[in-house]
Amino acid sequence: MGQEGDGAMKTFGDAITFIGHNLSFLLDKTGQQLELSGAAIGVSLVIAIPIGLWLGHIHRGAWFAISVSNVGRALPSLGVIAIGLAIFGLGFVNVLVALVVLALPPLLTNAYVAIDGVDREVVEAARGMGMSPLQILLRVELPLGLPLLFAGIRTAAVYVVATATIASLAGGEGLGDIIFNQASYRLPGVVAAAIWVSALALAVEGAFALLQRLVTPAGLRHRVPGIGPAGKPVDIG
Amino acid sequence: MTHVLAAKLAAAGPVIPNFGGGGAHSCVRRNGFFCWDWFRSHWSDTFQPALLDHIKLTAIAIGIGFAISFAAALLAYRFVRFETPFSIFSGILYTIPSAALFQLLVPITGLTTTTVEIALISYTLLILFRNTVVGLRGVSDEVREAARGMGFTRAQTLLRVELPLAAPAILAGVQIAAVTVISLATIGAFIVDEGLGGPIFRAITTDFNTEFVAAAVLTTLLAVVVYALIAGAQRVLTPWARREMAR
Numbered sequence: 445m446g447q448e449g450d451g452a453m454k455t456f457g458d459a460i461t462f463i464g465h466n467l468s469f470l471l472d473k474t475g476q477q478l479e480l481s482g483a484a485i486g487v488s489l490v491i492a493i494p495i496g497l498w499l500g501h502i503h504r505g506a507w508f509a510i511s512v513s514n515v516g517r518a519l520p521s522l523g524v525i526a527i528g529l530a531i532f533g534l535g536f537v538n539v540l541v542a543l544v545v546l547a548l549p550p551l552l553t554n555a556y557v558a559i560d561g562v563d564r565e566v567v568e569a570a571r572g573m574g575m576s577p578l579q580i581l582l583r584v585e586l587p588l589g590l591p592l593l594f595a596g597i598r599t600a601a602v603y604v605v606a607t608a609t610i611a612s613l614a615g616g617e618g619l620g621d622i623i624f625n626q627a628s629y630r631l632p633g634v635v636a637a638a639i640w641v642s643a644l645a646l647a648v649e650g651a652f653a654l655l656q657r658l659v660t661p662a663g664l665r666h667r668v669p670g671i672g673p674a675g676k677p678v679d680i681g
Numbered sequence: 682m683t684h685v686l687a688a689k690l691a692a693a694g695p696v697i698p699n700f701g702g703g704g705a706h707s708c709v710r711r712n713g714f715f716c717w718d719w720f721r722s723h724w725s726d727t728f729q730p731a732l733l734d735h736i737k738l739t740a741i742a743i744g745i746g747f748a749i750s751f752a753a754a755l756l757a758y759r760f761v762r763f764e765t766p767f768s769i770f771s772g773i774l775y776t777i778p779s780a781a782l783f784q785l786l787v788p789i790t791g792l793t794t795t796t797v798e799i800a801l802i803s804y805t806l807l808i809l810f811r812n813t814v815v816g817l818r819g820v821s822d823e824v825r826e827a828a829r830g831m832g833f834t835r836a837q838t839l840l841r842v843e844l845p846l847a848a849p850a851i852l853a854g855v856q857i858a859a860v861t862v863i864s865l866a867t868i869g870a871f872i873v874d875e876g877l878g879g880p881i882f883r884a885i886t887t888d889f890n891t892e893f894v895a896a897a898v899l900t901t902l903l904a905v906v907v908y909a910l911i912a913g914a915q916r917v918l919t920p921w922a923r924r925e926m927a928r
Binding site for chain 2: 452517520521522526527605606607609610613614623624634635642646
């Protein structure tokens with residue numbers, strides 16, 4: 445290891461020191477980032493879940509639900525934030541709207557696929573038992589589709605928390621304030637915030653994975669996907 | 682609310698330099714949402730090179746990412762034990778926010794294109810690996826048996842039966858990975874001013890709308906075009922997949 449390697453080790457060492465010295469500051473910024481992310485996820489859930497569930501229940505709009513996710517994937521997060529900046533100006537509103545736009549596709553598509561994919565015979569049986577459409581949705585389709593629905597929420601949550609870091613460029617507050625401000629915090633500070641935000645994203649991923657396990661009916665446990673973008677691995681082009 | 686911003690800027694003084702460009706003056710001075718003339722006069726010196734750089738960044742990341750994931754996927758296909766470790770490894774890389782991963786690499790590889798490429802490659806691994814493995818696993822045992830019955834060796838079976846059948850899933854992976862990289866490469870411009878992220882970062886600091894709107898729209902268009910091209914390639918290269926879907 446040459447001088448450069450030593451320099452890198454020193455930077456990471458200094459970054460750890462930075463974390464130790466600025467714990468309350470980092471926690472503050474984490475709080476801001478989670479507040480923004482939470483608001484964005486909350487708004488997207490309220491918009492996407494009812495539409496997705498309803499479309500899945502009536503087995504219509506497959507094209508719409510799938511296209512939304514494909515288009516959503518093509519949207520560059522920084523681009524969405526930049527265009528939002530031109531429309532709404534600097535601040536919370538722009539950032540919130542951008543994050544909601546980015547979170548909607550995985551939520552909507554997974555909600556649709558989760559309900560649409562429930563075994564039709566099970567639904568028939570429920571209907572035969574005299575359940576109303578709403579009862580079928582809430583008591584049969586929703587519990588069976590819950591793992592996949594949650595996979596979408598997990599993907600969206602991790603994506604939003606990660607993207608909220610970039611959002612600080614457009615006036616959102618959070619750990620991005622440190623990562624994108626090397627002039628004030630120097631490289632060790634920036635690296636410290638980068639380590640911190642990585643840990644945060646992994647923690648959110650882990651927490652949602654656990655939550656997903658908890659909401660999965662015991663009989664479906666083996667189907668819970670692993671770490672990473674959940675849902676169907678093979679895209680429907 | 683754009684006019685509020687414009688008013689704020691006007692009050693703050695001449696933040697926007699005179700970019701020239703003929704009739705663009707009034708639009709640029711008002712900081713309109715999108716000044717077509719300014720965009721046209723800066724296409725060849727700003728946007729075209731940035732677009733080409735962006736394509737180059739993406740192509741390199743996908744190329745190297747594919748080579749790594751493909752080798753890993755073949756390994757995992759043969760030795761099942763290898764699958765979980767690589768999935769977890771690539772999953773962790775995938776979960777790390779891009780802004781953080783770029784900065785984490787700076788102490789090691791510096792403010793270089795290498796830093797940007799390493800981060801971009803690391804985001805392709807999970808998608809490409811998983812789709813290749815799923816594609817190969819999706820080949821039915823009967824088909825494999827038939828290949829063996831025809832006297833194919835293991836290598837022949839892989840090359841002439843399993844990989845072609847897995848191609849739609851693999852291409853779908855390339856499609857998702859390419860679009861992801863195109864999006865994340867804009868953030869890499871914070872490390873090295875290369876690609877379409879450059880104009881976005883520059884314009885965000887000056888609040889000049891046209892520059893970042895143009896770059897953002899170009900990035901999105903690039904993603905959509907690449908997505909459609911790979912979808913087209915998928916249709917042409919694997920016509921049997923289409924027939925199967927139609928059934």
